[in-house]
Amino acid sequence: xxxxxxxxxxxxxxxxxxxxxxxxxxxxxxxxxxxxxxxxxxxxxxxxxxxxxxxxxxxxxxxxxxxxxxxxxxxxxxxxxxxxxxxxxxxxxxxxxxxxxxxxxxxxxxxxxxxxxxxxxxxxxxxxxxxxxxxxxxxxxxxxxxxxxxxxxxxxxxxxxxxxxxxxxxxxxxxxxxxxxxxxxxxxxxxxxxxxxxxxxxxxxxxxxxxxxxxxxxxxxxxxxxxxxxxxxxxxxxxxxxxxxxxxxxxxxxxxxxxxxxxxxxxxxxxxxxxxxxxxxxxxxxxxxxxxxxxxxxxxxxxxxxxxxxxxxxxxxxxxxxxxxxxxxxxxxxxxxxxxxxxxxxxxxxxxxxxxxxxxxxxxxxxxxxxxxxxxxxxxxxxxxxxxxxxxxxxxxxxxxxxxxxxxxxxxxxxxxxxxxxxxxxxxxxxxxxxxxxxxxxxxxxxxxxxxxxxxxxxxxxxxxxxxxxxxxxxxxxxxxxxxxxxxxxxxxxxxxxxxxxxxxxxxxxxxxxxxxxxxxxxxxxxxxxxxxxxxxxxxxxxxxxxxxxxxxxxxxxxxxxxxxxxxxxxxxxxxxxxxxxxxxxxxxxxxxxxxxxxxxxxxxxxxxxxxxxxxxxxxxxxxxxxxxxxxxxxxxxxxxxxxxxx
Numbered sequence: 001x002x003x004x005x006x007x008x009x010x011x012x013x014x015x016x017x018x019x020x021x022x023x024x025x026x027x028x029x030x031x032x033x034x035x036x037x038x039x040x041x042x043x044x045x046x047x048x049x050x051x052x053x054x055x056x057x058x059x060x061x062x063x064x065x066x067x068x069x070x071x072x073x074x075x076x077x078x079x080x081x082x083x084x085x086x087x088x089x090x091x092x093x094x095x096x097x098x099x100x101x102x103x104x105x106x107x108x109x110x111x112x113x114x115x116x117x118x119x120x121x122x123x124x125x126x127x128x129x130x131x132x133x134x135x136x137x138x139x140x141x142x143x144x145x146x147x148x149x150x151x152x153x154x155x156x157x158x159x160x161x162x163x164x165x166x167x168x169x170x171x172x173x174x175x176x177x178x179x180x181x182x183x184x185x186x187x188x189x190x191x192x193x194x195x196x197x198x199x200x201x202x203x204x205x206x207x208x209x210x211x212x213x214x215x216x217x218x219x220x221x222x223x224x225x226x227x228x229x230x231x232x233x234x235x236x237x238x239x240x241x242x243x244x245x246x247x248x249x250x251x252x253x254x255x256x257x258x259x260x261x262x263x264x265x266x267x268x269x270x271x272x273x274x275x276x277x278x279x280x281x282x283x284x285x286x287x288x289x290x291x292x293x294x295x296x297x298x299x300x301x302x303x304x305x306x307x308x309x310x311x312x313x314x315x316x317x318x319x320x321x322x323x324x325x326x327x328x329x330x331x332x333x334x335x336x337x338x339x340x341x342x343x344x345x346x347x348x349x350x351x352x353x354x355x356x357x358x359x360x361x362x363x364x365x366x367x368x369x370x371x372x373x374x375x376x377x378x379x380x381x382x383x384x385x386x387x388x389x390x391x392x393x394x395x396x397x398x399x400x401x402x403x404x405x406x407x408x409x410x411x412x413x414x415x416x417x418x419x420x421x422x423x424x425x426x427x428x429x430x431x432x433x434x435x436x437x438x439x440x441x442x443x444x445x446x447x448x449x450x451x452x453x454x455x456x457x458x459x460x461x462x463x464x465x466x467x468x469x470x471x472x473x474x475x476x477x478x479x480x481x482x483x484x485x486x487x488x489x490x491x492x493x494x495x496x497x498x499x500x501x502x503x504x505x506x507x508x509x510x511x512x513x514x515x516x517x518x519x520x521x522x523x524x525x526x527x528x529x530x531x532x533x534x535x536x537x538x539x540x541x542x543x544x545x546x547x548x549x550x551x552x553x554x555x556x557x558x559x560x561x562x563x564x565x566x567x568x569x570x571x572x573x574x575x576x577x578x579x580x581x582x583x584x585x586x587x588x589x590x591x592x593x594x595x596x597x598x599x600x601x602x603x604x605x606x607x608x609x610x611x612x613x614x615x616x617x618x619x620x621x622x623x624x625x626x627x628x629x630x631x632x633x634x635x636x637x638x639x640x641x642x643x644x645x646x647x
Contacts, residue, residue, distance in 0.1 A: 117145075
């Protein structure tokens, strides 16, 4: 198995300064020892040779010095690099290999002449049908790395894999690797650098005897300013990669960093998010230019073809970068543009008695559409009020107008125990259902994060379930039981509640026909009896819906009838004569008096309108049908045959 069959692919390869240049396929590492060394070399990748011409890493000198200081330690000279995906852990190891290969003055004398070798975990497992074969491979690597004459530094990316995190067969096999490595690591006979993410390091920490043999070093995320500098350093390499067809101005680089920051999914980090975005945007522009040339050739426009081909470098625009960023985040799903005036008219046309509340909601959405203050957290609203006042209907209308789809609805009465959090994020490993492939309620956010989420009757959920959403409201994401990030940052989360309905349903005092409005402070105080204060503090808007009185109920009946009549006539136009344009006032008043229930708000309106329409149609049908008891006169029966006989 030659080294040219393996790569050191990693999400960190291009991070922290420069895309390493392409290298010709490598042959095997020259043999320096016996059969054991040869067997080990077949499993390893020589980083010194692979990255000796790579660009220097930026802003990591202090961290590289810390790594080098651990590597020359007498006891346990092993380093564990911990950090989020994309911050540049692997890139640090690549730069150490580059410095050693070039004889950098920073390299201490104890490490001069050393070689950094990567040990891909897959190389150990491949071809190891039985445990003994795996142990033989690991022992060969240990013998090679422990031999002083080989001067080897071993690098293991995703090192948490060998500690295992589950009871699967593969994990149990890989745990053998850590057990074989422990004695050599404890003696200090070999130098090892491991890399893992902050989340996945939990599996590493589950084996304290193995973890204590490493010195952990945190690889933090670069700042926005540092990321911009890194992006400037990788620009020449990317331009050369695309054959100098694309020009990237300095202002576009700055916009790329900003766009990457605002449109990346939760779990993506600087500088990898910006480097990836710039690379994809340049590739997209190359394809677009090629497409224009092909279309011009198909149309026979030679002049346009020559003009397009004569352009030395096509400029990359910030708009192109933004379009690519949105596609990377959402695929082809984009939040459709919605008209604020249409949304206002629809809400006010379908709901009655809530004009002041609906105006607040529309105003908040209009402000959000300005996009002047981008955030990484979702819009979070709490709509409080009695049953039937229009809270759920409001959420559905907003979802229809904003996204063109139904909202993601969770009936929170189904989440009344702490264990019901598993219905949202899945069961933890080892629990019943942890291996289930059923779709979780927020799985659709991965393909389209621009959704409206309705958490109906939120107060009825268990406190543990309510607190689960604290992370979504505060950080913009939730991690499921398997560590996958559920991104809420582009969603609108609407929680409805019947809590505080007593305060909102106060009757008018004296001669006033309308109860005094409940202040935001009073409403929040009432809601604090049902929700944690820190949870209420995460809502960007809390509004109380007005109770539905009998006058508002009559208006709702009239509006519901108009809507249902239009729907019916679209399907059965012949019923136009039987259904009047509106319910007569006296009948409307009678229906309202018969069906209005103070505690149910507008809920009975739909059924009441349905019954009135059905009664109207059945009465019209009965009036037009001939009576089964009526018999034609005998003379009328005998006249027609006589007439026919005369003819």
